[in-house]
Amino acid sequence: MERRSFIRRAGAATAVAVAVPSAVQAQATIRWRLASSFPKSLDTIYGAAEVFAKKVSDMSGGKFQVSVHAAGELMPAFGVVDGVQGATVEAAHTAPYYFFGKDPTFAVGCAIPFGLNSRQMTAWMFEGNGLKLMREFYARYNIVNLPGGNTGAQMGGWFRKEVKSLADVKGVKFRIGGFGGKVFERIGGVPQNIPGGEIYQSLEKGTIDAAEWVGPYDDEKLGFYKVAPNYAYPGWWEGGPELDFFINDKAYNALSAEYKAIVEAAASHAHVDMQAKYDARNPAALKRLVAGGAKLFRFPKDMMEAAFKEAMALYSELSASNPAWKKVYEDYATFRRDQNLWFRFTEAGFDDFMQQQKL
Known part of the structure; x- marks a missing residue:
C-alpha cells in the first residue's frame, strides 16, 4: 500500500x-x-x-x-x-x-x-x-x-438628482477618479478623490453629492443605488x-x-x-440595478460639449508647461485621431446598427 x-x-x-x-x-x-x-x-x-x-x-x-x-x-x-x-x-x-x-x-x-x-x-x-x-x-x-x-467604457456615476443641463453640475461634490476631476472642476463641479472602499460611507453621510466608480457589476456590490438612485452615462472621462x-x-x-x-x-x-x-457581468448587473430602482439618464449635450472644450484646453495648457506630458500626449493624440477615423466606419457603424435590432 x-x-x-x-x-x-x-x-x-x-x-x-x-x-x-x-x-x-x-x-x-x-x-x-x-x-x-x-x-x-x-x-x-x-x-x-x-x-x-x-x-x-x-x-x-x-x-x-x-x-x-x-x-x-x-x-x-x-x-x-x-x-x-x-x-x-x-x-x-x-x-x-x-x-x-x-x-x-x-x-x-x-x-x-x-x-x-x-x-x-x-x-x-x-x-x-x-x-x-x-x-x-x-x-x-x-x-x-x-x-x-x-x-x-465606464458609467457616469450615481447622483441624488438627475443632471439635466450644465447648470446642474455647479457646486456638485462628485467623487471622480483621478484626472477627470480636473475637467469636472472646470465646468463648475467640485471633484473629490476618494478610494473605492470609502465611497459609500461618504455618499451616505452626505459628504459628497454623487459618485462614480466603474460600472454596474462593481457599483451593485458597493450599493450606491441605495442612496443616489440616478445612474448617469457615459463616463466621458473613462472611455x-x-x-x-x-x-x-x-x-x-x-x-x-x-x-x-x-x-x-x-x-x-x-x-x-x-x-x-x-x-x-455588467449586462445582468445593470438589469438588476434597474429592477431595484436605479434610474438611467444620459449626460446632457451641453454638459458633454463644455467638458470636451475644457478638456482640450487643459491638454493644450499642459503641453505648454509640462515637457513630459507634451511628449506623451502628442503621440497619444495622433493615435487617437487615426483610431477614431477607423472606428467611425467599422466599430461604430456596426454597433449602431446592431443596437437598434430586436434580438
Whole structure:
C-alpha cells in the first residue's frame, strides 16, 4: 500500500517536472509582494492581481510566488507608487491616474477625458508607442509598467438628482477618479478623490453629492443605488481606463529572461481576463440595478460639449508647461485621431446598427 502511494506521488512529481520547461526548473525560488489599490470585495478589479499571481506561479512550477495584498494591508490605496518606488514592495496593481498629483502624465497611461477606448488603448500600448513612452516616464519613479486590465467604457456615476443641463453640475461634490476631476472642476463641479472602499460611507453621510466608480457589476456590490438612485452615462472621462502592474525596476531587472517572460505573459493574461469579466457581468448587473430602482439618464449635450472644450484646453495648457506630458500626449493624440477615423466606419457603424435590432 505504501509502495503504491509512493509510486503515485513520484509519478505526479515527474509529470510536473515535465510540464515546466527545464530552463524554469533551474531558476531560483522568488517571493514578491504586490500591493493593490483595491479592496478584496471588488473581485473583478482586485481579482486581476490574483489572476496575475496564479499565472506566475503556474508557469514557474510554483517557484515564483507573488502574494497579493488589498488596499490598506501593507499601505494605503494611494500609497502604492511610493511603495514600489522605494522598494517597500516589488509590485503594485493600480490605476495610474490616481497619481496625477505627482505629474499629470500618469493619467495618460490610464485614462483621460475624451481619450482612447479600451481597444484603442491596448493598441497604443502594444502596437503604438504607448508602452515605450510610458516606460520612459515611469523610469523616473523606478517603475517598469505592464498593462494589467481594462474595465471598458465606464458609467457616469450615481447622483441624488438627475443632471439635466450644465447648470446642474455647479457646486456638485462628485467623487471622480483621478484626472477627470480636473475637467469636472472646470465646468463648475467640485471633484473629490476618494478610494473605492470609502465611497459609500461618504455618499451616505452626505459628504459628497454623487459618485462614480466603474460600472454596474462593481457599483451593485458597493450599493450606491441605495442612496443616489440616478445612474448617469457615459463616463466621458473613462472611455477605456487601463490598470497597470507597476514593478520596481531593480526587482524586475534582477529577474532572469525566463522569469521576465513569465511576468509579462501573466500580466497580458490578466489584462485580457479583466475586461472579459466586466463585459460578461455588467449586462445582468445593470438589469438588476434597474429592477431595484436605479434610474438611467444620459449626460446632457451641453454638459458633454463644455467638458470636451475644457478638456482640450487643459491638454493644450499642459503641453505648454509640462515637457513630459507634451511628449506623451502628442503621440497619444495622433493615435487617437487615426483610431477614431477607423472606428467611425467599422466599430461604430456596426454597433449602431446592431443596437437598434430586436434580438
